[in-house]
Amino acid sequence: MEKTFLMIKPDGVQRNLIGMIVSRFEQKGYKLIASKLMTITEHLAKTHYAEHDGKPFFNDLVSFITSGPVFAMVWEGENVIDMSRKMMGGKTNPQEAEIGTIRGDYGVVMHRNIIHGSDSSESADREINLFFDHAELQQYNKNI
């Protein structure tokens, strides 16, 4: 079954949006198979966002994402990578995200866009392995 990595960023955590965001994905029908509240080290931030190294916003991005706790999650379900990006708002910039999506409803500016989600299956594998040990990923009992 497809898996994706989602992370509520420090702005979303401090604005008490964890419950609302988790609820949206639960109600959609996806399964939360791992989660943790954690503060990202500078090394992890730079590794996670390595593709943006050298861009003008890179240093600000690293200092923002390490500025307070994030809520890291792994979600599982059919087509969860693409669908979760639609639920987040499609666009990175909350100003361009449709109302009814997470960024569209709760975000205002690009560098405070509340949530990160993997953009491909390769990114999902890489990001899940960066943040979680394989043993932390749960399996649901199909008989319940």
Ligand code: CMP
């Ligand atoms: P995210 O999906 O986590 O991936 C990279 C992040 O960089 C992005 O969300 C934004 O929060 C942040 N960012 C800040 N400025 C920019 C920018 N000009 N273009 C793209 N991403 C940006």
